[in-house]
Amino acid sequence: MSGYFLGIDIGSVGSKAVIIDDHRIVASVVVPSGTNYATTAANLKADILKRAGLQTGDIRASAVTGTGGRNVGIEGYHGVIICDARGVNITFPTAKTIIDIGGQGSQIITINEAGQVIDFNASEICATGSARLLQLVARILQVSMDDIGPLSLKAAKPSSFSTSCSVFLETEVITRISQGDKPADILAGIHWSIAEKISAISRGVTLKEDIVIIGGGALDMGLVKSIEEKLGMEALVPDNPRIIAALGAAAIARQ
Amino acid sequence: MENATSDLFFAGIDIGSTMSKAVIMDAEGVVRAYVVGPSGAEHRRRANKLMEDVLQKANLTLDDIAYIISTGYGRVNVPFADKQVTELTCHARGVASLFPDVRTAIDIGGQDAKVLKIRNGKLIDFLTNDKCAAGTGRFLEFAAETLGLDLNEMGHISLQTDMPVKINSPCTIFVQQEIISHLSEGTPLPDILAGVYIAITTRVVKLARQLKVDPPVVFTGGVAKNVGMVKAMETVLGMPVLVPQEPLITGALGAAILARDQAFQMVQKGEYVIHRDKKLGEAIIDYGGKNSR
Numbered sequence: 387m388s389g390y391f392l393g394i395d396i397g398s399v400g401s402k403a404v405i406i407d408d409h410r411i412v413a414s415v416v417v418p419s420g421t422n423y424a425t426t427a428a429n430l431k432a433d434i435l436k437r438a439g440l441q442t443g444d445i446r447a448s449a450v451t452g453t454g455g456r457n458v459g460i461e462g463y464h465g466v467i468i469c470d471a472r473g474v475n476i477t478f479p480t481a482k483t484i485i486d487i488g489g490q491g492s493q494i495i496t497i498n499e500a501g502q503v504i505d506f507n508a509s510e511i512c513a514t515g516s517a518r519l520l521q522l523v524a525r526i527l528q529v530s531m532d533d534i535g536p537l538s539l540k541a542a543k544p545s546s547f548s549t550s551c552s553v554f555l556e557t558e559v560i561t562r563i564s565q566g567d568k569p570a571d572i573l574a575g576i577h578w579s580i581a582e583k584i585s586a587i588s589r590g591v592t593l594k595e596d597i598v599i600i601g602g603g604a605l606d607m608g609l610v611k612s613i614e615e616k617l618g619m620e621a622l623v624p625d626n627p628r629i630i631a632a633l634g635a636a637a638i639a640r641q
Numbered sequence: 642m643e644n645a646t647s648d649l650f651f652a653g654i655d656i657g658s659t660m661s662k663a664v665i666m667d668a669e670g671v672v673r674a675y676v677v678g679p680s681g682a683e684h685r686r687r688a689n690k691l692m693e694d695v696l697q698k699a700n701l702t703l704d705d706i707a708y709i710i711s712t713g714y715g716r717v718n719v720p721f722a723d724k725q726v727t728e729l730t731c732h733a734r735g736v737a738s739l740f741p742d743v744r745t746a747i748d749i750g751g752q753d754a755k756v757l758k759i760r761n762g763k764l765i766d767f768l769t770n771d772k773c774a775a776g777t778g779r780f781l782e783f784a785a786e787t788l789g790l791d792l793n794e795m796g797h798i799s800l801q802t803d804m805p806v807k808i809n810s811p812c813t814i815f816v817q818q819e820i821i822s823h824l825s826e827g828t829p830l831p832d833i834l835a836g837v838y839i840a841i842t843t844r845v846v847k848l849a850r851q852l853k854v855d856p857p858v859v860f861t862g863g864v865a866k867n868v869g870m871v872k873a874m875e876t877v878l879g880m881p882v883l884v885p886q887e888p889l890i891t892g893a894l895g896a897a898i899l900a901r902d903q904a905f906q907m908v909q910k911g912e913y914v915i916h917r918d919k920k921l922g923e924a925i926i927d928y929g930g931k932n933s934r
Contacts, residue, residue: 421822490812522814550772554752
């Protein structure tokens with residue numbers, strides 16, 4: 387099938403749209419999900435068509451995924467796990483393991499060469515296993531989300547935390563600040579806490595290389611490094627790790 | 642100096658993560674006074690102030706107290722205590738003194754939850770959650786903060802419904818968002834609150850079921866003061882629960898009972914029990930914080 391294909395991913399925090407043709411990504415958009423997912427989906431679709439310079443009629447097929455992707459007025463819902471698997475497979479054909487760090491939790495998926503899901507494990511909704519903890523800590527430290535990764539790489543002595551709960555971590559971060567810990571060390575310590583949580587989710591799943599990290603959390607190179615250290619494996623990160631599920635949805639629509 | 646045991650007094654002091662409690666007991670085992678106050682950041686100062694307050698209430702001085710046991714998360718920060726005992730032991734003892742038949746005790750505190758299996762007044766097994774704020778008082782505080790309600794008020798409002806909403810988030814951080822989205826959808830407040838109580842209770846009951854929940858069940862801790870929580874606990878457990886008149890002080894009460902036992906044993910062995918070389922210290926100064934009563 388040739389032409390243009392649309393994939394939309396309505397996540398808990400961010401919503402993404404991707405348009406592909408037969409070979410490549412034509413356009414992609416990321417917006418906040420807001421509270422009315424149907425409106426978000428409609429706006430997202432209008433927005434990406436405009437960016438791609440296309441009309442609704444140019445889209446041969448579309449698919450939707452994500453926590454909020456059901457009942458948003460777009461046909462063809464597919465689960466996030468399947469879309470992650472497909473999106474990663476077409477980005478990195480050698481990938482065997484996917485770590486998706488989203489806004490409300492994480493999931494670990496293992497796939498074969500064809501991009502089919504072999505196994506997966508998802509965390510329950512938990513801020514520590516998600517990018518949300520980074521937002522909370524960034525706010526306390528008054529560091530922008532984009533600066534977290536580079537800053538954390540300058541850590542000399544990562545802070546250690548006694549809890550794995552984001553609620554209690556917030557309090558502990560403030561204690562560490564008062565004890566004179568540097569922001570870089572605190573961030574590196576928080577990265578380690580998230581990496582431990584993700585490692586706990588991966589228990590029972592056989593991790594094989596190549597490992598690909600996607601989702602909002604993958605934008606943070608400090609977190610990526612901590613996960614690599616924790617797992618003892620190197621990881622690949624796509625240029626735009628947030629749009630992978632939407633890309634997968636578009637690829638499924640193309641089939 | 643002779644020790645006539647009938648003149649002796651004993652104290653238990655429980656420095657919790659959020660609230661601190663002190664109990665003074667007489668030789669007959671009767672509680673003479675108790676106080677409850679926020680723990681704050683400075684446990685030592687709080688412990689001193691709490692002791693000063695409870696002594697005043699009982700119309701006694703520190704020299705009148707034969708034996709003091711400290712317990713709770715901040716038990717090491719009670720410089721005038723004669724002995725430290727873990728909260729689980731104290732708690733089991735306190736609960737069993739109020740409800741001798743108790744077989745399961747569920748305690749939900751400000752930052753943790755404990756489930757105790759008790760047989761013949763003795764602690765035989767336990768499980769705790771201090772890893773995750775969901776299933777602790779912290780979860781309720783977040784909900785109350787989001788809604789701008791008083792914790793007590795919240796409990797009463799929740800009783801107005803039998804149709805609690807389903808709260809999906811087990812995570813305290815995300816529950817705020819979920820409450821807001823229910824509000825924006827026009828869900829009645831009592832339904833939301835009742836849903837919040839069911840969510841936190843379900844989390845704790847999951848822990849309790851690992852030990853098997855045998856009745857009678859006693860529900861304690863600051864969270865047990867909330868009528869909405871008690872109703873939710875009974876709904877989720879599917880059985881009635883007993884709540885002490887003052888559910889916060891069972892740990893301190895148990896500590897006081899253990900202090901009394903200890904002192905009596907010492908007297909039996911012919912040892913002096915009143916040898917107060919410890920003082921409340923200059924930290925008794927009140928820095929203008931809230932009154933602890």
